[in-house]
Amino acid sequence: MTEFANRVEQVSISGIREVFEAASEDAINLGLGQPDFPTPAHARRGAIEAIESGHTDAYTSNKGTRSLREAISAKYDRDYSLEIDPEDVIATSGGSEALHLVLQAHVDPGEEVIFPDPGFVSYDALTNIADGTPKPVPLREDLTLDPATVEEAITDDTAVFVVNSPANPTGAVQSEEDMREFARIADEHDVLCLSDEVYEHIVFEGTHHSPMEFAETDNVVVVSACSKTYSMTGWRLGWVAASNRRIERMLRVHQYGQACASAPAQYAAQAALTGPQEPVEEMVETFERRRDLVVDGLEDAGLEVPTPEGAFYAMPKVPEGWCDEVLDRGVVVVPGDAFGEHGEGYARLSYATGTEDLKEALEIIDEATQAVQ
Numbered sequence: 339m340t341e342f343a344n345r346v347e348q349v350s351i352s353g354i355r356e357v358f359e360a361a362s363e364d365a366i367n368l369g370l371g372q373p374d375f376p377t378p379a380h381a382r383r384g385a386i387e388a389i390e391s392g393h394t395d396a397y398t399s400n401k402g403t404r405s406l407r408e409a410i411s412a413k414y415d416r417d418y419s420l421e422i423d424p425e426d427v428i429a430t431s432g433g434s435e436a437l438h439l440v441l442q443a444h445v446d447p448g449e450e451v452i453f454p455d456p457g458f459v460s461y462d463a464l465t466n467i468a469d470g471t472p473k474p475v476p477l478r479e480d481l482t483l484d485p486a487t488v489e490e491a492i493t494d495d496t497a498v499f500v501v502n503s504p505a506n507p508t509g510a511v512q513s514e515e516d517m518r519e520f521a522r523i524a525d526e527h528d529v530l531c532l533s534d535e536v537y538e539h540i541v542f543e544g545t546h547h548s549p550m551e552f553a554e555t556d557n558v559v560v561v562s563a564c565s566k567t568y569s570m571t572g573w574r575l576g577w578v579a580a581s582n583r584r585i586e587r588m589l590r591v592h593q594y595g596q597a598c599a600s601a602p603a604q605y606a607a608q609a610a611l612t613g614p615q616e617p618v619e620e621m622v623e624t625f626e627r628r629r630d631l632v633v634d635g636l637e638d639a640g641l642e643v644p645t646p647e648g649a650f651y652a653m654p655k656v657p658e659g660w661c662d663e664v665l666d667r668g669v670v671v672v673p674g675d676a677f678g679e680h681g682e683g684y685a686r687l688s689y690a691t692g693t694e695d696l697k698e699a700l701e702i703i704d705e706a707t708q709a710v711q
């Protein structure tokens with residue numbers, strides 16, 4: 339009988355889903371990984387107009403429409419003064435597919451992929467799916483990734499190291515100095531740095547920097563998406579930007595696995611990127627106010643929490659039994675160990691939830707914390 343491939347047997351369905359399944363129907367959900375805002379109207383209109391004018395009935399170019407890739411290229415110039423040729427971009431089905439392309443194109447069987455622990459669940463799974471060897475590394479006390487930890491973890495077998503800032507699940511933002519170091523490490527060790535920047539615009543303190551700004555070689559590839567910035571998770575539109583030789587390799591995977599990203603989503607993304615950015619600013623301001631509310635609430639409950647500087651997550655240290663106690667009282671949070679072994683003793687709270695619900699959840703969290711201490 340045909341057995342299942344090892345690469346899928348090593349992957350399990352995300353621990354996050356288990357928590358959702360255990361929750362009651364009227365629970366307050368602080369487990370969500372997507373903004374609770376509508377997609378901006380001009381982005382929706384971009385898709386509607388393209389559909390109605392018949393522009394979305396056929397495959398687009400494998401890399402995506404030229405006009406979308408020009409919009410992505412203009413975005414990098416506008417945000418970081420980075421020159422990215424529209425030919426060096428592939429539009430993908432969300433940031434998820436972009437991560438998959440990078441690993442498929444660069445990781446040989448058994449080669450190591452270094453990534454943050456706790457970190458986004460896909461890094462481990464996609465490494466296994468690429469037949470690579472996951473090498474999770476712990477974070478600093480403030481939950482940022484120390485470039486020195488990455489440098490020490492590099493061996494002759496390392497193919498890729500992943501940097502994710504702002505980060506899921508921690509909300510941590512890497513400093514410009516760290517990003518310069520990641521670029522140096524990629525250059526000096528001749529190892530690929532995969533920079534996952536899907537939360538790049540959701541930053542409250544300072545500004546986001548990409549290691550690509552500082553690299554002297556083509557050893558940094560950038561993954562981003564419309565998903566979080568424009569509240570477009572359902573549209574499935576992301577991209578990867580890299581040197582031409584890397585894009586040509588990743589295109590081989592994308593061409594046969596996907597053909598092209600969904601055409602209506604490409605038009606929506608183009609409208610999102612080229613249209614007014616006020617909806618993003620308003621969303622980020624709201625997230626910042628909620629971040630303050632959540633951090634204050636957690637500290638008042640007696641929990642220690644590094645102040646998250648971006649994304650929409652907080653990751654407090656929690657006593658044993660805390661997650662179950664909180665869940666039993668009707669608030670969904672995700673146990674930190676769903677994001678890696680070093681996440682144990684932490685929990686991830688998403689504040690992509692309305693303020694009233696957040697206030698109620700924080701009261702429940704306060705009671706639950708007293709109950710387990």
Ligand SMILES: Cc1ncc(COP(=O)(O)O)c(C=O)c1O
Nearest residue numbers: 371432433434458506536563565
């Ligand atoms: C760090 C990180 N990278 C990538 C993704 C994938 O995003 P997308 O919905 O664009 O596939 C997510 C989604 O939660 C994420 O948190």
